[in-house]
Amino acid sequence: MRFSAFAIPAVVALGAIGLSSLFIVDEREKALVLQFGQIVRVQEEPGLGFKIPFIQEVVSYDDRILSRDMASLEVTASDNRRVVVDAFARYRIMDVETFRRAVGAGGERAAASRLDSILRAETRQVLGSVTSNDILSSDRAALMLRIRNGAIDEARALGLQIIDVRLKRTDLPPENLAATYDRMTAEREREAADEIARGNEAAQRIRATADRQRTELVSDAERQAQIIRGEADAERNNILAEAYGADPEFFEFERTMNAYSRMLENGRPAMVLSPDGEFLRYLNSATGE
Template sequence: MRKLMIPVLVVALALMLMSMFVIPEGERGIVIRFGRVLTDDNQVSRIYEPGLHFKMPLFDRVKTLDARIQTMDGRGDRFVTSEKKDVIINTYVKWKIEDFRQYYLATGGGNALTAQALLERKVTDVLRSEIGAREIKQIVSGPRNNDVLPDSADSEEVTTEAARQALEIDGERDKIMVNVLKDTRESAMKDLGVRVVDFRIKKINLPDEISESIYRRMRAERESVARKHRSQGREKAEVIRAQAELEVATLLAEADKTARVTRGGADAKAAAIYSSAYSKDPEFFSFLRSLSAYKTSFSDKSDILVLDPKSEFFRYMNDMNGAPVK
């Protein structure tokens, strides 16, 4: 009897341990029995909160699912606008499991990658419909009254030329996000058992080939504006230069006029002085002029003068009184 008790105790202990399970914090558990999710008397799935719980050993299998809000950071995808222009849009979605039974069945056993793939497909389909009904300038621009959505996340980055016209148009970017959130939330809850908490457009880009053509057009426009400014600058420079030259010519003319008037007055005064001096002693004045002429004529020894000794030039050399030579 004692020998049978030990195996019985071991089996009982093993069954007890097999019947116990723990749900970690932040997760929820469902019990699968014969491939079906256990429900209560009201046919509602039994959801096990974090803590210690019990199940039927050997027949029940526990599946734990993440009950926290999860983020699906979508890769950039290409969409076509109503103008038949391509845009590349990056988005992200915040979601959490609401109906654990539906989620388990729809994702093939609670596979998170399958859930994200299905949810991403739903978001992309709705977003493609919204983008296809709008022009690019409406997509990249927000409302002019700067309204924001509730539970707004980080600011979006827009790197397209149409962003320059955002202040001139009524943008519908926020409206697109609201519509996508609403439509996706309904279908995701129905089909996947998840609740879409938030949807945001992170970034809107143009394809490289389109961006390059836009940059070339922008560069040509800036070069045209630069040429216009340079032409206007040259025109103003010519006007300023002409005005400066006119002012210089006017100043020079006035200065020359003043100089001539001053010089004329000085010459008149000098002539008056000479005339006054000459009238006081004409003979002495004539003598000084002759001496100055001698000094100038005989300053260079190599000069040769061929003159008549009795000429008027040698008047004071022949006679100290300056009498005319006969």
């Protein structure tokens, strides 16, 4: 009985000591074994680990990709316009020994605060070197890459790896929006006026060209028409001359009949002619005189 009274507590104590010497590393974590605050061992592989009970302790850190939202930051661009920027970063703890030495017992919260300072400083430097139009444009990938690359070395000194930096929102301060909208409106109106002026100028050129071409076409057509009429008149005169040479009497008769027709077309009520005149000789011959 006396032996059992001592054995059971001893077994319990040994079991507690044995259990306290074991620890489990999750696959999503990395662990440090510390002895009196000093790093003794790094446990990065998931599974079961051992430590000296009561002397050594285990501190675990997240091995997953972490995200950090930065507070809104006001940046002055190279054109002296202020821009409000919201950004976030994705990072992970790569070197737990360096991380522990850099942030101490503050852990991930202290690291996030120091990472904020690094990213804010780098964001101010990069965005301050470009114009506000570059910052507000949709193509900001190059700026985000510059911020990430500039912060990599300082983050590495904390044992962190920066995977990505993203600008979520880039806006003008509220007090600058109205002036900016007015300036943008004035610029668009000026561009519209320039386009209208260029359009009117082009229209005038087109109309002048069309008028010139029309005048040239009409002139050329009239010239060709006159040539054709001249050629036709010459041809007609040649035909008449040939006809007159072939039968002068018939030609004279035809001319006289045409003269009678024109006389009657004029609608003259009365004419005084000599019956023995040459003009009426064909009429006289038709009546048998």
